[in-house]
Amino acid sequence: MTYDVVVAGAGPVGLMVAGELALRGIRVLVVERLIEPDLTIKAGAINVPTAEALDRRGLLPRLREVQEAAFARMKQFRGGGGGGGGMPRVAGHFGGIWLSADDVDPSFFEHGPAGSVQLVGQADLERILAEHAVALGAEIRRGVTLSDFNSTPDGVRVELDDDVVEAGWLVGCDGGRSVVRKLAGFDFPGTDPVITGHQAIVEMSGAEGLSRGWNVTGTGVYVHGPVPGRVLTVEFDGPPIDRDAPITAAELEASIRHTSGVEVTVERVLSATRFTDNARQATSYRRGRVLLAGDAAHVHSPFGGQGLNLGIGDAMNLGWKLAAEIRGWAPAGLLDSYTEERHPIGAWVLEWTRAQIAIMKPEPYARALRGVLADLSRTTDGATYLASSIAGLRQRYDLGGDDPRVGRSAPELVLADGSRLADHLHSGNGVLVGGRTSEAPETPETPETPEMLVRPDGIVAWVDGDGDLDKAVARWFGDIRVEGVARAV
Structure with a gap:
């Protein structure tokens, strides 16, 4: 069977890519070596750009349901009291330095309905x-191993166990040890790991001696909570000897005791992972008919939950551009702009996670630097800078032009008919938004919306008064008239 695209990996990034392609009628096959979804504890939250992306595809109500369940578990951990238990209202952390929500500029919290969904x-x-x-038509095959492929200028021949699939394109979303990346020969430079980290959900006794939240000690770092039985440890004695070996209760118990000094007893392991701070990035995200996204394109430590969110950003950027290439309407250079736009964001995240490792090290110079950053985090400017960086709010693509809104995620807008801008992006099309119609005169309740061109991924491509609209449309949508772009007022 012939597909337009084969996606390797059914993690969140691969599934997001598949959804973006299927939304536009692309024939897409997702192949995953695991028979069942991996329920091991991993990232526990999403940032604002990820929530906005999912909102723009109509998924916000489902996210809210998940978050409500997470709130219930956190309430149980705090003893059932209404926000008690000594846990302050926070806006994130940087290397375990908590950022008080009271120190952050109030504008940080003004991002519409999507901004309130994180857990x-x-x-x-x-x-x-x-x-x-x-639901959109993508096919997912589980328990299938991608063993090899042959890429030509016209397509990709993918070998799957005893089957062979012909496709136009191959997208590697198969994780940090990506088979697709290795077989395609992508360069993957970076820095070697210095830590061994564990994250787990366990049943244990003696936990009353553990402090909640992030704790930096003389021997490493440990985290307790925010849900019952959840622990995270970081030791600075180098990477694990065998990262793939089964994680035992004895191993976790020893790590918790070493980093906390508390004599806990781990009685049962419900879910556990190891991680390191290996930080690498492909020099390009495309080689001919093969593309990379998510951890296949970049790996780093998980601090701040950047990996999941970075990968969803990759998928949103890539999906509509690859679909345009397949459909034949992509202007010159559109698909190559995927690497041009996403690579700098990925490079920034690698540096951001390296900096967090640096201030957590159990040595005098790192602790001195940590103290300085802790002081800065208690100022409005410092807390806002750190919190907005963690939340992905400082991300911007360099699309040219002088207006600071160009290249950023479109603002939350309620239009004259009462709809939201996000509602008009559910179909995956670009939108020209703004102005008024004779049927919707400007009133204090429905002010005139600034005219702007929004790409299918929700990025502002043009704002009235900053360049020529026809040129902006041609740059992102090819040889069509402005009248051919969906308009929302």
Whole structure:
């Protein structure tokens, strides 16, 4: 059977890519070596750009349901009290330095309905995205191994166990040890790991001696909570000897005791992973008919939950551009702009995670620097800078022009008919928004919306008064008239 695209990997990034392609009628096959979804504890939250992306595809109600369940679990951990238990209202952390929400500029919290959804774990997100992709027509095959492929200027021949699939394109979303990346020969430079990290959900006794939240000690770092039995440890004695070996209760118990000094006893392991701070990035995200996204394109430590969100950003950027290439209407250079736009964001995240490792090290110079950053985090400017960076709010593509809105995620807009801008992006098309019609005169309740061109991924491509609209349309949508772009007022 012939497909337009084969996506390797059914994690959140692969599923998001598949959904974006299927939304536009692209024939897409997702192949995954695991027979069942991986429910191991991983990322526990999403940032604002990810929430906005999912909102723009109509998935916000499902995210809210997941978050409500997460709030219930956190309430249980705090003892059932209404926000008690000594846990302050925070806006994130940088290397375990908590950022008080009271220190952050109030504008940080003004991002519409999507801005209020954060507590969505990776397993729940994968389930939502899989259902979404399948409903749109994507095919998912589990328990299938991609063993090899042959790429030509006209397509890709993909070998799957005993089967061979012909496709126009191959997208590697198969994780940090990506088979697609290795077989295609992408360069993957970076820095070697210095830590061994564990994250787990366990049943243990003696936990009353553990402090909640992030704790930096003389021997490493440990985290307790925010849900019952959840622990995270970081040791600075180098990477694990065998990262793939089964994680035992004895191993976790020893790590918790070493980093915390508390004599806990781990009685049962419910879910556990190891991680390191290996930080690498492909020099390009495309080689001919093969593209990379997510951890296949970049790996780093998980601090700040950047990996999942970075990968969803890749998928949103790539999906509509690859679909345009397949459909034949992509202007010159559109698909190559995927690497041009996403690579700098990925490079920034690698540096951001390296900096967090640096201030967590159990040595005097790192602790001195940590103290300085802790002081800065208690100022409005410092807390706002750190919180907005963690939340992905400082991300911007360099699209040219002088208006600071160009290249950024479109603002939350309620239009004259009462609809939201996000509602008009559900179909995956670009939108020209703004102005008024004779049927919708400007009133204090429905002010004139600034005219702007919004790409299918929700990025502002043009704002009135900053360049020529026809040129902006041609740059992103090819040889069509402005009248051919969907307009929302």
